[in-house]
Amino acid sequence: MNPQVDNSVVTTTVTLISALVLLAAVLFMGASLIGVIGDIPLDDGSRKQAAILERIKPVSQVSFEQPKPVVAVQLSGKEVYDKVCAACHVAGTLGAPKVGDKAAWEPRLAQGMDTLVNHALNGIRAMPAKGGDPSLTEGNMKDAIVYMLGESGIKVEAAPAEATTPAPTAAAPTPPPAPAESN
Numbered sequence: 001m002n003p004q005v006d007n008s009v010v011t012t013t014v015t016l017i018s019a020l021v022l023l024a025a026v027l028f029m030g031a032s033l034i035g036v037i038g039d040i041p042l043d044d045g046s047r048k049q050a051a052i053l054e055r056i057k058p059v060s061q062v063s064f065e066q067p068k069p070v071v072a073v074q075l076s077g078k079e080v081y082d083k084v085c086a087a088c089h090v091a092g093t094l095g096a097p098k099v100g101d102k103a104a105w106e107p108r109l110a111q112g113m114d115t116l117v118n119h120a121l122n123g124i125r126a127m128p129a130k131g132g133d134p135s136l137t138e139g140n141m142k143d144a145i146v147y148m149l150g151e152s153g154i155k156v157e158a159a160p161a162e163a164t165t166p167a168p169t170a171a172a173p174t175p176p177p178a179p180a181e182s183n
């Protein structure tokens, strides 16, 4: 056999095989690339990443935001009392009627609830307006007074916070008298 021919056959064969291998590799990569692309919408790792971020998020954050003003009307009578009124009304500081001292509160209540609310709202003698907390509302005053009276053993119906409910309207007109029986 001619070694020259022999050589060229081998070269051709090697080239052919290489080309086939290369083609296979390209097809394989293409196929796997399609697979990867197909996978992206299913799991692109973003959910996992969100979970990680959630796990490693800082325990606390320093915020320079101004604290929002307390929405005073949302406080209950007890909360207003604990926060503001108790400072004087527990011990009777400055001559404040003590909570729990029914005898001290009865003559006060005798003035009428509206007067008490008004005095709490605007202050009277050593009693500062709104107990000294201007963020409080008229409703807060009323709730706190109702609470203090209740704790002193005086039961007052707790009206809705705004205390602006109109007085109940006059009684409904009396129904016309039933027709006299004819007999």
Ligand code: HEC
Binding pocket: 080, 081, 084, 085, 086, 087, 088, 089, 093, 094, 095, 096, 097, 108, 111, 115, 116, 117, 119, 120, 124, 125, 126, 127, 128, 130, 131, 132, 136, 141, 144, 145
């Ligand atoms: C700095 C002390 C102080 C604080 C705080 C305070 N009070 Fe008083 N309060 C007084 C004193 C003193 C009096 C008695 C005033 C007087 O009759 O001379 C009084 C009296 C009252 C009276 C009776 C008023 C009247 O007409 O007889 C009411 C009602 C009252 N306070 C409600 C409140 C409420 C509600 C709060 C909380 C929001 C509050 N007070 C917080 C000191 C205080």
